[in-house]
Every structure is written in structure tokens, then in C-alpha cells.
Amino acid sequence: MKMEHVCGAVLVWVLSITMVACMDTAGDSGLNGDDETEASQESLSSEDEDSDSKEFGRDTVSENDGTSQEDDCPDDSEKLSPGRCGCGISDNDEDNDGTPDCIDACPLNNAIQSFGKVTFKVVMAEDAGMPELHDDIERCLLAAGETWTARLVVPFDVLIDIFVDIKDISTANGRSSTTIFTHTDKETGLDVYQAGVAYEILTGVDPAEGEYDAEINWGITALNGEDGWKYWFDPDPWERTAYIPGNTLDATSTCLHEFGHVLGFTGWRDSYTGELPDNYASDYDLNTTTDGDDFYFNGPLAKAVYEDLIPETWNNIRHVGNLSPRPGEDLVYDLMRGTSTVPEHRYYISDLDLAILADTRLPVIGSPTAENICNSSVKKKAVSLLAKEATVLMTGPQLPLSD
Numbered sequence: 095m096k097m098e099h100v101c102g103a104v105l106v107w108v109l110s111i112t113m114v115a116c117m118d119t120a121g122d123s124g125l126n127g128d129d130e131t132e133a134s135q136e137s138l139s140s141e142d143e144d145s146d147s148k149e150f151g152r153d154t155v156s157e158n159d160g161t162s163q164e165d166d167c168p169d170d171s172e173k174l175s176p177g178r179c180g181c182g183i184s185d186n187d188e189d190n191d192g193t194p195d196c197i198d199a200c201p202l203n204n205a206i207q208s209f210g211k212v213t214f215k216v217v218m219a220e221d222a223g224m225p226e227l228h229d230d231i232e233r234c235l236l237a238a239g240e241t242w243t244a245r246l247v248v249p250f251d252v253l254i255d256i257f258v259d260i261k262d263i264s265t266a267n268g269r270s271s272t273t274i275f276t277h278t279d280k281e282t283g284l285d286v287y288q289a290g291v292a293y294e295i296l297t298g299v300d301p302a303e304g305e306y307d308a309e310i311n312w313g314i315t316a317l318n319g320e321d322g323w324k325y326w327f328d329p330d331p332w333e334r335t336a337y338i339p340g341n342t343l344d345a346t347s348t349c350l351h352e353f354g355h356v357l358g359f360t361g362w363r364d365s366y367t368g369e370l371p372d373n374y375a376s377d378y379d380l381n382t383t384t385d386g387d388d389f390y391f392n393g394p395l396a397k398a399v400y401e402d403l404i405p406e407t408w409n410n411i412r413h414v415g416n417l418s419p420r421p422g423e424d425l426v427y428d429l430m431r432g433t434s435t436v437p438e439h440r441y442y443i444s445d446l447d448l449a450i451l452a453d454t455r456l457p458v459i460g461s462p463t464a465e466n467i468c469n470s471s472v473k474k475k476a477v478s479l480l481a482k483e484a485t486v487l488m489t490g491p492q493l494p495l496s497d
Contacts, residue, residue, distance in 0.1 A: 200247065200468035209467070210250040212295060214239040217306065219259040224317055230327035230345070231258060231312065237331035238349035242357060243295070245448055247457040247464040250298030254291055257306035263313035264321070265343075265435070267495040268352035269360060270308050272301045273376070275488035276455075285374040287490035291356050292456050296463075301489060308356045311495070316343060323437050338438045347429065347441035354430045354447060355412065355496040358454035362494065365389075365411045374490060377454035382411060388421055393453025395461065399446050407432025412496045414446070 167173040167181035177185040179196035187194050216232040272290030290301045316325050326342035361376035368384050381393040389411045390403035405422030407413040413432025415425030426433045429441040452461035
């Protein structure tokens, strides 16, 4: 399946067909992606086209009674006003609870509209250079964290502390600061550890015990533009509508990318051999396989979205996509690609990115993990079933930094 890059916001039902194929659940449930998909529409007749008019730079739609209505969503043939979800996104309310699916944590359960909230705190290293960029970096990371967690069912209110430094590296890297043992995989016998930030989102328990939950480092090379390409920080990294200057790299895309590693695009497998350092693995590691030449992610939810094994980046397997002749050339514009960043280009969270994280047990809306939470009347019961929370947390090996 060719994964085409498109820009947009949350789509609640974009994966309903594939999720039904993966889960034994009733109804249309789906992973929320950041890519917009064009609705299948019948072509407008010439009569319909003639009925539209422009007035004071704004679209108006002529009604049959001779009146006209202002169209605040000129590029969305289904809506005349943004509503609660915005132009291009349906205000459908599948469970009829008064909360549209686009902002409903449990769109198939009318008893639950929301659970907890993830709050992020960014702490810059005391000796971090380039202080003139610290506010931009903080704003960028806060927006990225909120953008990711808007796609999750969060049972509890949690605070995620992010330690940020500027180092002598080319671009950026990141990781969860801790890992937590969750279970022993029956098929492989491997001890499975979950990234600490993902575990905290699921359980409400902070495994970092007062320390920082995540670490993200920025490269002074790209911040200075030493290689000819310089990071550009969007003045509004939530809306992302400002013009990207020439010869720059969109920093918001990098913030989103590094959060992907913090949440679950992470593990210990060697990118050349695929070997694990010992008898332990991350959920991402468990879903990585090889044909002898290339590595692939084979999680069931991700395969349903991509309609095949997902090519991981050669020599950088906690990413997806490759340049030809290796497999996955259609993924080079995915947010979690391992190929070079394209200047003057915005990357967005894709349905595939969300499906991969759902395969690592992150509670992505519409995933089995999220549905277990939504279908439980007691949050604590849902969490205990999912995370098997222990009295004493068993912390694991430190994760490598992923760029």
C-alpha cells in the first residue's frame, strides 16, 4: 500500500475497516491519525458549481430559496462552518453522547467522554547553550506532546517532565528515561519492558520517581545551520500555518518525531544484526522481523494499515522507510522515517505511526488497549488488566537514544 503524505488533523474513523479486521469488537472503531483523507464525493454538476459565488473574499453557498449562506469551510464540501472539530473533520457523534468523535476519548461509549490529561513540563539543562532559543524549544515540545497525547485514551492525570539539552550532535535525539518490566513473552520467553512514559500514561504511576521522565537533545549543528540547513521554529507549533523560510528544517516536525521515540519507537535490537543484548526486549523489538536482507515491523495493527510488513530503515531500525532500491520508498515522508529530513517541509503524525504505537500497547484511540479502558466502568480495573501493575516496579535497562 502506498502511504501518501497529506496534512491535517484528527480523523476518528479513518481506520475503521482495518481495525475491525484486527479486533473482535463491534462497531466502527478506528485509530485517530493526523493525515487528512479526501472524502469520496460525487462530482459536482455544472448546475451545483454555478450556484456557488464569492462575496467579499469569502465563499457563499446559494440555497434553493434564493438566500445565501456564508461558507467558512470552502475546501470542505460537507461543512459550512468549522463546528467543534474544524473544517475537514466530521462532527459525527457515533455514540450520541453530545461529544463529537474527534474529541471523544471513547467514541463508542456514551458514558465516557474523557478521562485524564497529560501535562508536559520542559526543563532546559542549566548549561544548555543558545538561550535565545530556549523558549522556542519549550513551545515546540509542549505542542508536540499535546498533539501526540490528543490521540490517546489517558486514564489518569499525569505530569511528564522532559529534560532538554543542546549537544554536539547533528540534529536531535530522544528517549524515555526509564523502562518498566511488564511481562514475559510466551512465544519467545523474552522479558518485555515498556518505555517509562508510555507506562506512566497507562497506569498513572511515575516510574522515574522524581527524576525526569524523558530526555530530548538538540544538535547545535542544525540549530546553528552549520551544514547549510537550519532549524526554524514555528511561532505557533499547534496551528502550523506560518510560512517556512527557505533553507530551513521544520523544528516542530523534529519535536513530533522525537516524541515518537519517547512513546514507543524504541528498543535494543542491533540495527545491523537484529540481535538483542540479552534476554529482554521492548514491544517494538518484539514486532521486528527480518528476511535476511532488510528489517520489518510486523505488528498486526500496523500491517492492517499498511497492508503489508512495514519496512524499517536500514541501519536505523527504530524508524520506517528507505530510499530505493531498499523497500519502503513510499514512507520517506512519514513522520517516523529514518531517511533524511526534507527542508521546508512539514511532517505530520500518520495513521501508520499511530498503529505502530498501538502495537506497542500505547492506548491510541480505537486500539485494543484503549478499548479495554473505554469498556471498563472502573479506571483502576482497566489499568490493572492492561499493565498488571505491581506493588514494586521492576525497572529495566536504559534505552538507547534514537535520532
